[in-house]
Amino acid sequence: MVTPHLSYASGVSETPLLDETIGSQFDRTVAAFGERDALVDVPTERRWTYRELAEGVAAVALGLLESGVTKGDRVGIWSPNCAEWTLVQYATAKIGAILVNVNPSYRTHELEYVLNQAGVRTVVAMPTFKTSDYAAMLAQALPNCPTVKDVLLIGQDSWSELIETGFSSDRARLADIGAGLSPDDPINIQYTSGTTGFPKGATLSHHNILNNGFFVGELCHYTEEDRVCIPVPFYHCFGMVMGNLACTSHGGTMVIPGPSFDPKATLEAVAAERCTSLYGVPTMFIAELADPDFDSYDLSSLRTGIMAGSPCPINVMKQVIERMGMEEVSICYGMTETSPVSTQTRADDSLDRRVSTVGRVGPHLEVKVVDPVTGLTVPRGEAGELCTRGYSVMLGYWNQPEKTTEAIDAERWMHTGDLAVMDDEGYVSITGRIKDMxxxxxxxxxxxxxxxxxxxxxxxxxxxxxxxxxxxxxxxxxxxxxxxxxxxxxxxxxxxxxxxxxxxxxxxxxxxxxxxxxxxxxxxxxxxxxxxxxxxxxxxxxxxxxxxxx
The missing domain is CATH 3.30.300.30 (ANL, C-terminal domain)
Incomplete structure (x- = not known):
């Protein structure tokens, strides 16, 4: 009897995994591309070369050290997208502190939960944004958050003093600290937005997110010539991993079009900064394509980009390719717990593949589709739950071993909760959530x-x-x-x-x-x-x- 071809695939790659910390990889990029653009904050008209960004990152890192932050301490960041967010991301990695991403839409009750659940020591926050008064909410929450020792408000004296302290400190300290860090150290906690109960803190290592950002960038064919427009939130993997880490691991440029998504600001940033890549979830691309002035923007620099976060409508994908010129646009699929990307379409995939699937398994990863009841791998072409295994799977949920065991089985397979079908060539189609069925x-x-x-x-x-x-x-x-x-x-x-x-x-x-x-x-x-x-x-x-x- 012939055994049916099962829904399992592994990502073969001649490019080895990066066995280094985010800080050491960043230093290599700075040495290679020091005078190239690293970061552009469009709304504030600020820009940094890689050498200048390295100086800013060092100042924040040393300022945090001087304030008492040490390896393993949790540093929360509560802010919409801005250059300071990126500085804190790389500064915490440099000193081995664990960055805790706080959802900008949280209110006091949710904020208290995250600060206490993660045991956050220091909070970096934007004072206000739109209708959110972060400073006031922090003042209200802190009496109930005993682990918090310091609050740094971006653009105010507390932040300026941290930077000044850092610039006057000895940068040699960072090299000494870096030598004592491991790629397998936890470096980031991201809270997943569960539909029931409190969110869970997916704990990710240097190895998890650095490699995921690098290989996503590899499949987008990034080089130091690429300029990536990032309108998706930094607080989520889409922004800080697929955006920032994909750029810095290739010497590319991170372009921040605004603190939160605005279709007009995004299109203006792409045109003004000659971006080669644009990110977004389908609703963002729908909004951009619907902009009444869409045809007035020069988007001729666009080559690629990533659409992810939710299923991508076929007609929207076609318009992104035809009207925005993103001929190499990639569909990515994943989840916070897998750093995030597990499958991705390639630039040479046919249009049909790129509009009807989420691509094939990423390099150095495994995926399979299993029967949700028996756990057995189903034949190709049959629906089941998608599971992922490999370097990208989180260390676990922060201080929640039981929740971790529910999500990651004894063989280290991450159960996604998504329904999927794998075809004979290994392309995966997401057919919905088990809970959405x-x-x-x-x-x-x-x-x-x-x-x-x-x-x-x-x-x-x-x-x-x-x-x-x-x-x-x-x-x-x-x-x-x-x-x-x-x-x-x-x-x-x-x-x-x-x-x-x-x-x-x-x-x-x-x-x-x-x-x-x-x-x-x-x-x-x-x-x-x-x-x-x-x-x-x-x-x-x-x-x-x-x-x-x-």
């Missing part, structure tokens, strides 16, 4: 399939499909739609007519609503849980059968 009257329905179909409607800009409680079937489908400018909202009847004869009857959404903006996390992921909650309220479904996996 809708079970209607015993039929398993994957919202992604229906969303892709709805995108083909000429008036629909974006679509999200969720399961809502139903007394008869257990669950029913609901479609939330964003309409293109000038298009009239679609009625439920119109959507039914559009779907009829093209989708199986049980896949046609029973409920339809239009919405101006989807509720999103700060990383740009659409909060389907919130869409479900709104639907339950609007349609009075609270008394219906509970959603079994919502």
């Amino acid at each position: 809708v079970i209607r009257g015993g039929e398993n329905i994957y919202p992604r399939e229906i969303e892709e179909f709805l995108y083909t409607h000429p008036d629909i800009l974006d679509a999200q499909v969720v399961g809502v409680p139903d007394a008869k079937y257990g669950e029913e489908l609901m479609a939330w739609l964003r309409m293109k400018d000038g298009a009239e909202p679609l009625t439920t009847e119109a959507v039914h007519e559009f779907c009829r004869g093209k989708l199986a009857h049980y896949k046609i959404p029973r409920y339809v609503r239009t919405i101006d903006e989807f509720p999103m996390t700060v990383t740009g992921k659409i909060r389907k849980v919130e869409l479900r909650e709104i639907a339950v309220q609007q349609f009075g479904l609270g008394d219906a059968a509970p959603t079994p996996h919502g």
